[in-house]
Amino acid sequence: xxxxxxxRYMVSASHRLHADALxxxxxxxxYGKCNNPHGHGHNxxxxxxxxxxVDPETGMVVNMAALDEVVRKRVLDRFxxxxxxxxPLFVNQAPTTENLCRAVFELLKDAPPTGELERVRVEExxxxxxxxxxx
Amino acid sequence: MIYLTRRxxxxxxxxxxxxxWPEEKNHQVFGRCANRNGHGHNxxxxxxxxxxxxxxxxxxxxLKWLKAxxxxxxxxxxxxxxxxxxxPEFAATETAATIPTTENLAIAAWKxxxxxxxxxxxAQLSRVRVYETPEIxxxxxxxxxQVFVRGVDYRGEA
Numbered sequence: 538x539x540x541x542x543x544x545r546y547m548v549s550a551s552h553r554l555h556a557d558a559l560x561x562x563x564x565x566x567x568y569g570k571c572n573n574p575h576g577h578g579h580n581x582x583x584x585x586x587x588x589x590x591v592d593p594e595t596g597m598v599v600n601m602a603a604l605d606e607v608v609r610k611r612v613l614d615r616f617x618x619x620x621x622x623x624x625p626l627f628v629n630q631a632p633t634t635e636n637l638c639r640a641v642f643e644l645l646k647d648a649p650p651t652g653e654l655e656r657v658r659v660e661e662x663x664x665x666x667x668x669x670x671x672x
Numbered sequence: 673m674i675y676l677t678r679r680x681x682x683x684x685x686x687x688x689x690x691x692x693w694p695e696e697k698n699h700q701v702f703g704r705c706a707n708r709n710g711h712g713h714n715x716x717x718x719x720x721x722x723x724x725x726x727x728x729x730x731x732x733x734x735l736k737w738l739k740a741x742x743x744x745x746x747x748x749x750x751x752x753x754x755x756x757x758x759x760p761e762f763a764a765t766e767t768a769a770t771i772p773t774t775e776n777l778a779i780a781a782w783k784x785x786x787x788x789x790x791x792x793x794x795a796q797l798s799r800v801r802v803y804e805t806p807e808i809x810x811x812x813x814x815x816x817x818q819v820f821v822r823g824v825d826y827r828g829e830a
Contacts, residue, residue, distance in 0.1 A: 630727075630730055631729060633729070633731055635725040635731060639725070664678060665677060666677050668675040668676075668677070669673075670673070
């Protein structure tokens with residue numbers, strides 16, 4: 538039987554939304570407060586959904602401790618308490634939550650010890666979130 | 673494809689009443705919701721748009737823009753209003769009404785939002801979800817989805 542297992546992680550990070558291709562005025566117009574040169578931060582929630590067969594012996598889609606470990610190594614250690622703009626992933630693209638969401642999906646695509654990564658959701662605030670299914 | 677969701681809250685009153693039914697049947701089907709003096713909820717509106725992040729800005733859509741569209745097209749019409757009496761899509765005649773159930777609110781919010789999202793381009797409306805309480809929500813993913821019609825006389829014990 539197939540089921541999905543979801544796990545939520547917290548990442549506190551700073552970012553500044555700025556596109557090198559735009560002028561300073563255009564950056565301020567597009568990004569508003571998020572273009573503040575000194576950056577600002579969020580408590581992001583990264584929700585990882587892994588789908589797969591329920592192992593008849595363990596009753597699990599994926600071992601949570603093993604999933605935690607790989608998410609910690611690939612995502613939390615990299616982004617938590619960091620400045621996203623300084624990450625190589627965001628040298629050529631703005632660290633919007635759209636781009637962060639896709640980046641996390643790519644980093645975790647082959648990460649689940651069992652099952653497959655179905656979806657990554659990144660909540661930027663309690664009022665907005667972004668989802669990537671890898672399409 | 674990235675799916676971006678924005679939440680907003682609004683508070684409104686409503687009641688459930690089908691004018692083509694006798695009074696007794698309205699009370700039987702709708703129970704406490706049929707109180708003609710109305711009652712209210714703190715609703716949460718969740719709007720999801722789908723698209724590719726713009727290569728320059730990294731945005732699927734500008735969240736400020738989406739917030740403004742939700743406020744202009746939905747909240748301005750519904751927030752702190754009586755939905756049966758003040759929202760045109762739920763105006764009843766003597767014989768017919770679109771009842772402001774959570775289901776119909778999700779559909780009506782979709783209809784209100786879809787033109788602005790379509791005109792703006794770059795993303796499409798993917799889902800509208802309306803929470804009536806933290807425990808109850810209805811979602812609408814567009815008119816293209818298959819519609820299942822069920823009778824309304826199903827009320828009873830689960």
